[in-house]
Amino acid sequence: MNWEQLLSLKRQGDTGKRLRIEQDETRLGFEVDYDRIIFSSAFRSLQDKTQVIPLSKTDFVHTRLTHSLEVSVVGRSLGRLVGKKILEKYPYLQEVHGYQMNDFGAIVAAASLAHDIGNPPFGHSGEKAIGEYFSIGKGLKYKEKLTSKEWQDLIDFEGNANGFSVLNSSRPGVEGGIRLSYATLGAFMKYPKESLPKKPTQNIADKKYGFFQTDKAFFQEVASDMGMIPNKKGDDIGFERHPLAYLVEAADDICYTIIDFEDGINLGLVSEDFALEYLIKLVKDSIDTSKYKTLETKEDRISYLRALAIGSLINDAVKVFIENEEAIMQGKFPFALTDKSKYKAQMDDIIKISVKNIYQSREVVEKEIVGYQIIQTLLDKFITAFNNKYEGKVSNYDGLILKMLPEKHHLEKENLYERLLHICHFVSMLTDGNALLFYKTITAV
Numbered sequence: 001m002n003w004e005q006l007l008s009l010k011r012q013g014d015t016g017k018r019l020r021i022e023q024d025e026t027r028l029g030f031e032v033d034y035d036r037i038i039f040s041s042a043f044r045s046l047q048d049k050t051q052v053i054p055l056s057k058t059d060f061v062h063t064r065l066t067h068s069l070e071v072s073v074v075g076r077s078l079g080r081l082v083g084k085k086i087l088e089k090y091p092y093l094q095e096v097h098g099y100q101m102n103d104f105g106a107i108v109a110a111a112s113l114a115h116d117i118g119n120p121p122f123g124h125s126g127e128k129a130i131g132e133y134f135s136i137g138k139g140l141k142y143k144e145k146l147t148s149k150e151w152q153d154l155i156d157f158e159g160n161a162n163g164f165s166v167l168n169s170s171r172p173g174v175e176g177g178i179r180l181s182y183a184t185l186g187a188f189m190k191y192p193k194e195s196l197p198k199k200p201t202q203n204i205a206d207k208k209y210g211f212f213q214t215d216k217a218f219f220q221e222v223a224s225d226m227g228m229i230p231n232k233k234g235d236d237i238g239f240e241r242h243p244l245a246y247l248v249e250a251a252d253d254i255c256y257t258i259i260d261f262e263d264g265i266n267l268g269l270v271s272e273d274f275a276l277e278y279l280i281k282l283v284k285d286s287i288d289t290s291k292y293k294t295l296e297t298k299e300d301r302i303s304y305l306r307a308l309a310i311g312s313l314i315n316d317a318v319k320v321f322i323e324n325e326e327a328i329m330q331g332k333f334p335f336a337l338t339d340k341s342k343y344k345a346q347m348d349d350i351i352k353i354s355v356k357n358i359y360q361s362r363e364v365v366e367k368e369i370v371g372y373q374i375i376q377t378l379l380d381k382f383i384t385a386f387n388n389k390y391e392g393k394v395s396n397y398d399g400l401i402l403k404m405l406p407e408k409h410h411l412e413k414e415n416l417y418e419r420l421l422h423i424c425h426f427v428s429m430l431t432d433g434n435a436l437l438f439y440k441t442i443t444a445v
Contacts, residue, residue: 168180
């Protein structure tokens with residue numbers, strides 16, 4: 001791979017290249033990506049989607065929106081720091097093509113901002129609820145009517161693939177979704193493969209999948225245009241990662257490790273003394289002990305340590321990236337950056353505590369149970385009505401259900417897989433609150 005190709009400003013529908021040297025510096029294409037995401041309805045909906053604690057109205061707790069903004073800030077720092085090093089190593093990128101350090105930051109910031117845009121309501125249990133509706137629920141009856149890859153898309157419903165669809169899917173009058181630059185889409189694609197074969201290798205890029213069968217052609221166009229390296233054979237589609245995808249992943253890893261932990265401390269799910277033991281290991285080289293002693297509240301003490309911890313992890317991730325840049329560019333770095341971090345043991349310890357005390361807390365478990373019931377009920381009612389309409393046997397009840405479907409989702413879908421995926425997409429784009437409202441209306445709770 002080469003950086004000039006990877007930093008593509010091209011957008012869906014373009015017939016020619018967009019040159020960096022010709023860009024308006026007051027409104028750079030990569031910054032336009034960020035703006036388009038911010039103003040999208042899909043991004044706004046993240047304000048009422050679960051990060052860790054479903055349906056929680058506690059002031060301390062992060063939503064998907066606040067999490068995404070924080071990941072974007074960390075991603076911007078990672079991108080700029082890496083960009084500075086890349087331009088020093090390959091000065092022609094700046095001297096000939098006009099790329100700047102901030103371009104890298106803008107790309108990673110935009111991709112980071114969008115990284116959760118396809119996630120269903122109620123946290124990661126939302127993905128599982130959709131998948132299990134098909135694998136062991138009422139949707140199992142559709143299995144024999146779909147190809148193996150179409151079926152895998154549904155039973156392993158993936159927020160990353162759904163996000164790629166959100167960003168790029170067309171509908172009448174809106175061609176190409178929000179039309180981001182190929183560079184930003186490349187950085188967004190943490191798992192540049194289809195749903196099968198499932199985890200064919202230990203390569204981090206094969207851990208999950210990144211696009212549905214409906215989006216395969218455009219995915220291939222983006223990856224090929226940027227010179228990403230194919231790594232699958234025969235009819236299977238997959239590529240090695242875009243280098244900046246490693247930075248997006250690192251930004252997410254840093255934020256959920258440290259900030260979810262901070263939420264748990266502030267909620268009283270993790271004791272402060274216990275937390276300090278883990279955080280101090282990350283910040284022992286940068287902490288100002290005298291300043292720390294002046295902080296009188298738990299919130300201020302934890303906030304100070306969180307900021308230092310994030311700084312330590314950013315600098316370390318940049319170091320790992322630059323040390324392995326050539327392997328990354330050759331598609332020969334099958335790890336997450338945090339896997340090679342000198343702080344890996346400390347991060348693993350924090351995640352273990354978070355899993356035990358936060359992710360498996362009674363409040364989270366109880367509300368994830370509610371989320372399962374809501375999502376699977378909505379899927380069943382809307383899929384049944386949508387299919388019955390297509391087959392010409394819509395009942396009066398089906399008609400009433402379909403009247404609840406927003407106007408933009410009233411599309412003709414001739415293919416069963418596309419109809420099923422369409423309703424999954426509709427349900428996945430609901431906020432926690434709207435999903436609960438739909439459920440109460442349908443079940444008369």
